[in-house]
Amino acid sequence: MKFVDLLKPQAVKVMASCSSKKRVMHDIADLAETAHGLHAQTLVEALLERESLGPTGVGHGVALPHARIPGLEEVLGVFLLLERPIDFDAVDRQPVDIVFALFAPEEAGVEHLKALALVSRTLRDAGLCGKLRANPDPATLFTILTEAEVVKAA
Incomplete structure (x- = not known):
């Protein structure tokens, strides 16, 4: 399984x-409705x-909300970068600004x-999260996420 299998640019x-x-x-649900129907x-x-x-909220500013959906045929994801971190009841009590649902x-x-x-595993990489936080462009964020595993696999 790869990020490109889970995530579309939109x-x-x-x-x-x-x-x-x-x-x-x-906001996650609205984005999933638009991107995945x-x-x-x-x-x-x-x-x-x-x-x-x-x-x-798994810590270090990252949250991984997830759910099982009746009638869904494949695993799908959406990614949000929040310009202002919010309280997500994370295990380390730190606010969250990276959300992958x-x-x-x-x-x-x-x-x-x-x-x-x-x-x-991917979002545990502090360097990768730093790149995500430094690039508030959705196309760039998609590229960073989908290329992260290629670099690790090399």
């Missing part, structure tokens, strides 16, 4: 201001339900876990 966005974690969930309200409900089980089919056990592992 599923990458820079958000000027978000007021809360709930607002970010709505998914139903935004279904996504918001699924993301908030998953978040109620435990926060998806994943949506998986209900029955995609292994594929969902592989996608989460790929995103988590």
Whole structure:
């Protein structure tokens, strides 16, 4: 599995201001609806339900919200760079400005876990996150994310 399998260029966005974690969930869902043709309200409900089980802020300014979606055929992602970090109830209590959301089919056990592992492993790289934070252009962000694994594989 590769980032290019999860993410389309139109599923990458820079958000000027978000007021809360709930607002970010709505923005994620709206972006997924536009980029992937998914139903935004279904996504918001699924993301908030998953978040109620435990926060998806993984630390170092990164959050990985994710949910299983009935009827979805493949694992899909969206990426948000927040210009102003927000509280995401992260494990290290640091505000979040990098958000990569994943949506998986209900029955995609292994594929969902592989996608989460790929995103988590990639966004643990402080250098990569620094590049993401320094480039507020969606096309550049897409390139950084999709080329990150190529460089690591070399």
